Amino acid sequence: MDGRNEKVKKYIQFNPLDLKEVKEKTLGSECIGGKAKGLIFAKIHLEDKKAQEEILKNVMIPESYFLATDVYQDFLEFNGIDKIIDEEPNNFKLIQQKILEGIFPEYVIKFLEKVVLIMDYPLAIRSSSLLEDSIKYSFAGKYFTTFIPNTGNIDKRLKQITSAIKQIYASTYGKNAVVYREKHNLSNEKMAVIIQQLFGKRRKEGFYPEVAGVGFSQNYRRFTERIRKEDGVVRIVFGLGTRSTGRGYARIFSLTNLSLRPEGNNPWEIAKYSQETFDMLDMDTGELKSYNINDRLDLIPFHRNFGKYASLYSTTENMLKDIPPVLTKLNQGEKIVFTFDNFPAFKPRFFRLMEFLFRYLEDLMGIAVDVEWAYEPEDPKFALVQVRPLTSYEEYSKVEIPKDIKKENIILAGDRMLTNGVLKNVRHIVYVDYEEYNKSSDKYEVAREVGRVNEKLSKERYILVGPGRWGSSNPNLGVPATYNEISNCGMLVELGIKTKNFMPELSYGTHFFADLDLDGILYMPVFDSIETNIINFDFFKNARRQPTENPAVWVIEGLFDAYLDGEKMRGVVVSKE
Numbered sequence: 001m002d003g004r005n006e007k008v009k010k011y012i013q014f015n016p017l018d019l020k021e022v023k024e025k026t027l028g029s030e031c032i033g034g035k036a037k038g039l040i041f042a043k044i045h046l047e048d049k050k051a052q053e054e055i056l057k058n059v060m061i062p063e064s065y066f067l068a069t070d071v072y073q074d075f076l077e078f079n080g081i082d083k084i085i086d087e088e089p090n091n092f093k094l095i096q097q098k099i100l101e102g103i104f105p106e107y108v109i110k111f112l113e114k115v116v117l118i119m120d121y122p123l124a125i126r127s128s129s130l131l132e133d134s135i136k137y138s139f140a141g142k143y144f145t146t147f148i149p150n151t152g153n154i155d156k157r158l159k160q161i162t163s164a165i166k167q168i169y170a171s172t173y174g175k176n177a178v179v180y181r182e183k184h185n186l187s188n189e190k191m192a193v194i195i196q197q198l199f200g201k202r203r204k205e206g207f208y209p210e211v212a213g214v215g216f217s218q219n220y221r222r223f224t225e226r227i228r229k230e231d232g233v234v235r236i237v238f239g240l241g242t243r244s245t246g247r248g249y250a251r252i253f254s255l256t257n258l259s260l261r262p263e264g265n266n267p268w269e270i271a272k273y274s275q276e277t278f279d280m281l282d283m284d285t286g287e288l289k290s291y292n293i294n295d296r297l298d299l300i301p302f303h304r305n306f307g308k309y310a311s312l313y314s315t316t317e318n319m320l321k322d323i324p325p326v327l328t329k330l331n332q333g334e335k336i337v338f339t340f341d342n343f344p345a346f347k348p349r350f351f352r353l354m355e356f357l358f359r360y361l362e363d364l365m366g367i368a369v370d371v372e373w374a375y376e377p378e379d380p381k382f383a384l385v386q387v388r389p390l391t392s393y394e395e396y397s398k399v400e401i402p403k404d405i406k407k408e409n410i411i412l413a414g415d416r417m418l419t420n421g422v423l424k425n426v427r428h429i430v431y432v433d434y435e436e437y438n439k440s441s442d443k444y445e446v447a448r449e450v451g452r453v454n455e456k457l458s459k460e461r462y463i464l465v466g467p468g469r470w471g472s473s474n475p476n477l478g479v480p481a482t483y484n485e486i487s488n489c490g491m492l493v494e495l496g497i498k499t500k501n502f503m504p505e506l507s508y509g510t511h512f513f514a515d516l517d518l519d520g521i522l523y524m525p526v527f528d529s530i531e532t533n534i535i536n537f538d539f540f541k542n543a544r545r546q547p548t549e550n551p552a553v554w555v556i557e558g559l560f561d562a563y564l565d566g567e568k569m570r571g572v573v574v575s576k577e
Helices: 002-013 033-050 069-078 081-087 092-101 106-118 154-171 175-183 267-272 297-302 348-365 434-439 443-456 511-518 537-542
Strands: 064-067 123-129 145-148 191-197 201-203 206-208 211-216 233-238 251-254 277-282 288-292 311-314 319-321 334-337 369-376 381-389 410-414 421-432 462-467 489-496 522-527 553-565 570-575
Touching: 002 348, 033 064, 033 123, 033 191, 033 348, 033 381, 064 106, 069 081, 069 106, 069 191, 081 092, 092 154, 106 154, 123 154, 145 154, 154 191, 211 348, 267 311, 267 319, 267 334, 348 369, 348 381, 410 522, 421 434, 421 443, 421 489, 434 462, 443 553, 522 553
Parallel strands: 421 462, 462 489, 489 522
Antiparallel strands: 064 191, 123 145, 123 191, 201 206, 206 277, 211 233, 211 369, 233 251, 277 288, 311 319, 311 334, 369 381, 410 570, 421 553, 553 570
């Protein structure tokens, strides 16, 4: 343990600006943030390792330039925004507006002019704040990352990059980031920026990598006890990696066994939980665009090995089929889904590389790691675009569910995606009724009411229960609540209601789960279609509850305990009254 502590200490003390090659690519002298530190720390060690390890032959870290935190401070002072922050520190909308309207000092413009001409390709503009990606706290998803085509004359390029940087600066005062900092008593945030080559290729009007995703060297939320935590997990998507960090559909590979999947082996379930929508940077408009692959068959010829990522699902036959060599139209009842079923056999080296990176980086940093990556299998080239500590996750020691719990007292029971945890003497359950939610004409307002209840219950840890995937951008899949609207709960239970198509996605690796892990929020999915699971609807309908402003949101009073046994993969919520 002492050895690991020494490695963590070495990583914490590492200052990338001590390196001449980094200093030469940085404007400012203060700090280039946690995200930049992780990336540079990994880069210098992987470059030294390349000569010894053949598996690293095709690994690259994209070219990057940096704006230090003192540039952010200069920008605020140059535009008088620092005075607004002093006088109206809670007027976040005004602060964001003034940041977006601001202009940069001349020395910043001159630096950016040089950068956009040297980096003559599309760019990813990433946040890298003082507090972001620390060992103790995760700001994953709280701040902004955006992409620009970096095309046209110098004036157009400058307009693109300055607008992108201002969006990142403004995200410092976004609601989710502010609530997160307040919850953890964090202050004095300053924002640095990474200007990074966007990895991928141009295909028609779009620029994107063929596949991208995230990876974790420790798998804290296993969907079956057959998976070993220490083997790690990869979450993979077609197109830009933006789809891998949100609660959209992605393929999850546990490195313990690449054939295991949370959905099981039913073709309908696999198709339902497989990606169809992907992201690209539109090089003509400069916008991040999302398309369903079934509407963009014209892009398939640009992907010689498309059938290694995608399958054809027939609804009439409930069957997954291989993609034919030429596919210009779909028959009735057919759709393309990205199952990645053929990917392990196509690129076994990719999984060996992920396994090596997990072991090497975790040993190097003395702590579990979280990486973001992009991959062009045909070249083959693999880009490591982010490396950071996997924020501290404190597991409970072994949890024993009391044997004397009466079945009639069990409100909820599940057996998927569990970690060890206990929550006792909870006084409130916030319950979103799936029938009321389903018929609601404004599902976003349901989420806003949950947020209002969350504020009222800020002094206690309550249990939050509701249909589908919470935090989804699609309200038909689940309650579209943001982090700040559920930040005070002690446990989240997602209900799978098969007849209404409300299904939790066991999406470990998303920013959503990073927040749950760090804040010690227990999580349990419960399905009405699984015999071993329990949803006691009679209890919810008959329990005493406080009125709210939305018929779908119920605040149930009582006294409740929750026990999650991650080893035996069993969890229960029980009423003690």
